Amino acid sequence: MxxxxxxxxxxxxxxxxxxxxxxxxxxxxxxxxxxxxxxxxxxxxxxxxxxxxxxxxxxxxxxxxxxxxxxxxxxxxxxxxxxxxxxxxxxxxxxxxxxxxxxxxxxxxPRSLPGTENLTGLRVLRTMEDALAIKARLVAGTSVAVIGGGFVGAEVAAAARETGAVVTVLSPGPAMMLRVLGPALGEHMTAVHRKHGVRVHTGASVVGVVGKDRVEALTLSDGSRIPADLAVVGIGxxxxxxxxxxxxxxxxxxxxxxxxxxxxxxxxxxxxxxxxxxxxxxxxxxxxxxxxxxxxxxxxxxxxxxAGEPAVHDAVPYVWSDQFGVRLQIAGRVGADDDVHYVLGGPGTEKFVALAGRGGRLNAVVARGEVREFLRYRGLLAGNGAWPADAVQR
Ligand SMILES: Cc1cc2nc3c(=O)[nH]c(=O)nc-3n(C[C@H](O)[C@H](O)[C@H](O)COP(=O)(O)OP(=O)(O)OC[C@H]3O[C@@H](n4cnc5c(N)ncnc54)[C@H](O)[C@@H]3O)c2cc1C
The missing domain is CATH 3.50.50.60 (FAD/NAD(P)-binding domain)
Incomplete structure (x- = not known):
């Protein structure tokens, strides 16, 4: 066969x-x-x-x-x-x-910005070639614009900041990583980025790219202009x-x-x-x-x-993301209108463990830099998914 x-x-x-x-x-x-x-x-x-x-x-x-x-x-x-x-x-x-x-x-x-295919300094990030091309332009003091505030955008922004670049994130929604983290925890990670010196423009919609052969700046729908020696497109x-x-x-x-x-x-x-x-x-x-x-x-x-042994896939989704040297981990799915309860840390802290859920159900656990507590709640998610009795739901 x-x-x-x-x-x-x-x-x-x-x-x-x-x-x-x-x-x-x-x-x-x-x-x-x-x-x-x-x-x-x-x-x-x-x-x-x-x-x-x-x-x-x-x-x-x-x-x-x-x-x-x-x-x-x-x-x-x-x-x-x-x-x-x-x-x-x-x-x-x-x-x-x-x-x-x-x-x-x-x-x-990756989705790209139509009409920008031949523009030097504007890249998506999916392959080894993409990463090497972006890395070659990441030097201290260079202006980096990141279009999109999802996982890839957030990681590129953090790495660029760590190399000393001047970094601006243009996030279409009200917070970074909104789709996976929901509004409260998305706001939390937006605050972490700001604390590390990333300029985050929320509700930003890019309407134009300035530059003939190479990118020079991006224009936003509110008329503002963001200078960019390098623009990384992270729009899904x-x-x-x-x-x-x-x-x-x-x-x-x-x-x-x-x-x-x-x-x-x-x-x-x-x-x-x-x-x-x-x-x-x-x-x-x-x-x-x-x-x-x-x-x-x-x-x-x-x-x-x-191999002829019937099996189904019903695992709880899990993803990690490293930003500013600290690991963010998410198990489960944060619902857009979930309540969020911090087990460790609180809004904006570098390290935290937060539970997301609704109506007595635990939907997700999100942690940054706290592995033991994360694993404990991840285990609960794989079980019956009931909200843990020791965590008072707000
Ligand atoms: C920059 C980056 C960082 C990431 N970081 C994380 C992380 O920290 N944590 C996490 O959980 N996930 C992360 N991910 C996501 C993770 O890498 C993907 O979920 C994973 O690669 C999916 O694997 P895959 O095999 O389904 O697809 P892919 O890795 O996309 O591989 C698909 C392969 O198929 C090939 N292909 C496509 N079309 C054809 C065709 N017609 N014929 C032949 N070959 C074809 C492609 O060239 C590619 O090599 C990251 C992704 C990226 C891009």
């Missing part, structure tokens, strides 16, 4: 590893558009920008371990189409590859499903999958990682998660299903 995995990064590699870990000896092909062996993206906005890690140190597995997996590795190779009826994919170079089981692990790509990502447009698969901001991560209405096709929108039984709804841990967990579920 031939398993073909499209996307040679975290989700794809972990699926291959999980299959081999189960003693699976049949042929596995791992195919990916990037020319590099699978590497970790998470340090790109952290250690790589800070010069603490080089591209050679990003491999997801050491070269000998990759070799031992005994994969057919097709790097620098892009899938251009899928024909489920003939169980085959089309490559951009015109070749066709057949499969018995297909795993879609093509991840997501979209799943890489363009190559699946004519496949007949159900696509809705990702590949729509059932609880077992099987593409809905298709046979022997699975999706893992950023590209998968699956029915998470824990929440009873379709969910897509762009977090590192999720890709690995889903890979194990897909491997079990391919």
């Amino acid at each position: 031939h398993t073909l995995i499209v996307g040679a990064s975290l989700g794809g590699l972990r699926t291959a590893q999980a299959l081999r870990g189960r003693g699976w000896t049949d042929k596995i092909t791992l195919l990916g558009a990037e020319p590099w062996p699978p590497y970790d993206r998470t340090p790109l906005s952290k250690e790589v920008l800070l010069g603490k890690r080089s591209p050679e140190q990003l491999g997801l597995v050491p070269a000998p371990v990759l070799k031992e997996l005994d994969l057919e590795l097709l790097l620098g190779t892009s899938a251009a189409g899928l024909v489920p009826a003939s169980r085959s994919i089309l490559l951009r170079d015109g070749r066709r590859i057949g499969y018995d089981a297909l795993v879609i692990a093509t991840g997501s790509v 990502a979209v799943p890489c499903t363009d190559w699946l447009e004519d496949s007949g698969l159900r696509l809705r901001d990702g590949v729509v999958c059932d609880e077992r991560l099987r593409a809905v209405g298709a046979e022997n096709i699975y999706a893992v990682g950023d590209v998968a929108r699956w029915r998470n039984p824990r929440y009873g709804e379709l969910v897509r998660v762009e977090h590192w841990t999720n890709a690995g967990e889903q890979a194990r579920v897909v491997a079990a299903n391919i």
Whole structure:
């Protein structure tokens, strides 16, 4: 039986590893558009920008371990189409590859600002090349504008500040990281950034980029002008499903999958990682998660299903983010109108542990720099999700 995995990064590699870990000896092909062996993206906005890690140190597995997996590795190779009826994919170079089981692990790509593609000094951050190009421009005193206040934007802002740049974050909402943290904790992290000298413009909408060949400044809807030697665009990502447009698969901001991560209405096709929108039984709804841990967990579920041992993916989402040398961790999902209760620290403190929930339900635990308490509440989330009796809900 031939398993073909499209996307040679975290989700794809972990699926291959999980299959081999189960003693699976049949042929596995791992195919990916990037020319590099699978590497970790998470340090790109952290250690790589800070010069603490080089591209050679990003491999997801050491070269000998990759070799031992005994994969057919097709790097620098892009899938251009899928024909489920003939169980085959089309490559951009015109070749066709057949499969018995297909795993879609093509991840997501950052949204960009239309019309700015050829402008020097304006970058998104997803790949090794992006990170190295941004790092090359990060010097003390340079003006950096970060468009968007989500995870990637917040991490770039923190790293740029740590290298001595003058940093402005243009956050469209009323606070940074609003979507994942909700208003109260988003405000908390906005305060942390300000305390470290980041200029945060909330409610900022960028309407123009000044500069002919290279970026010089950004203009905002209120008429103000933000000088920028470097502008980093962090306005979210979209799943890489363009190559699946004519496949007949159900696509809705990702590949729509059932609880077992099987593409809905298709046979022997699975999706893992950023590209998968699956029915998470824990929440009873379709969910897509762009977090590192999720890709690995889903890979194990897909491997079990391919191996004929039915498994569902219902894990509590988990994500971490390093900003100003301190780790922020989030387990669960903070609802927009959740109550927030601090177990340690308080609004604006460098370190804290906060619970978010509503109506006696614990929805999420968010911690910065406090691991033990975080783990305790994360454990509760995986259980029955009741609000802990020792934490008085406001
Ligand atoms: C800068 C940055 C920092 C991050 N930091 C954190 C963090 O601190 N914590 C955390 O939890 N998460 C973090 N993440 C998110 C995490 O890295 C992703 O969730 C993870 O990479 C998803 O893995 P994936 O395999 O699904 O997709 P990806 O890593 O996007 O890999 C998909 C691969 O498929 C390839 N591909 C796409 N289309 C095709 C095609 N048609 N044919 C062949 N190959 C194709 C792509 O080139 C890519 O190599 C970060 C992400 C970024 C970009």
